[in-house]
Amino acid sequence: MAPLMEISEVKAELEKHHSSGFGWALSCCGRDPSEAEEVLQLVYLKILDGRARYGGESSFKTWLFAVIRKTAASERRKNFLRKLILNAGAERVPRASRTEDPALALERSETHARFRHALAQLPARQQQTLHLVFYEDLSLQETADTIGISVGAVRKHYGRAKASLRDLLLESEGNYGIEWRRQKNPSVVL
């Protein structure tokens, strides 16, 4: 087992991977920036008080991403229970999707908004697999180590995720075409 790193070394490594860690936290938190930031703070706190220690079994990035994933999962569980207790009996208002927000939709390009929407519709494991492979450029082995599943399972998720994403994008593009034509000519029946 490799000797434990000094806190200054750990800090330097964390700084190096901070933005990618934030992106991964976003992926684990359903693209919610405030929740992702909170998760990242908790991860740093865990590292500071020794609850999470890098032992050198894998690369620092893989280890950091695994800690982020576990922390995000526990936070989501806690938030879910908190909401369940607080909103017991109260009428639940469905949370508006970020892609449905018109202000945000204006900021982004239509293609990008559709991509976000399609990505949000995928199961969490498939989202994470695509994120690690395409966003972080990790190999399937590294992805498996980060998520904590076998390479075979990662390969399966990867294939299914790509197929689902393609179908969803094609569907949304079709809908977008219909919407666009309706805006141009409201009398058209489609």
Place this chain on the structure above:
Amino acid sequence: MGLNGEDKRIRALFCELKREEEHASPLFAKTWNIAEAEFHRSNFGRPRLQLSSNLLRFATAILLVSFVSLVLAATVLLPRYLRPNRQPKHDYAKQGVAAGPLAASEEPLRSGKVPANRESGKPTDRLVAILRAVRVKKSQVAVAKRARPVNQIKQSGLSEWQSPTAKLLRSAGDELLRFVPQMNESAEEMKKFLTNDLN
């Protein structure tokens, strides 16, 4: 080729997403400082936390001890308390044999008390006595059955032996075949009858 094109397209979309999110990511120094402040705050608050954890351990130990004592009381002391006058096992057999199963079974019903061990799922004392009496009786009968043929053979001897199928050979006309008919027997009977009739 189609798959590669698809991969490229997905990669391009993710690159765009990454670029956008990198702009939105918080500064490392800010996140780190918040975490560090939280760490120091929790370190200052640790003695209180330790105290509360010690209290929790103490409470857990007390709960554990009380639970164990309750279990002991329920399993060992309570049955003893509920059955103070329980007789030894060999007495049930004697009682059952001497008084018979009926007499043994009547006593608790008359008193109207429910035996303490009925609730615990064990057989009652009365039932034990009955079972023992029945067992003894059965063994006695079995011994008697085994002993009977030998005694009979010794007492009666071979001269009185009868075939078990002899009954099947008997019929209503067996009496006529047992003696030899006498000459003029029927004529003599007729004379008797006629003289009586004439008188």
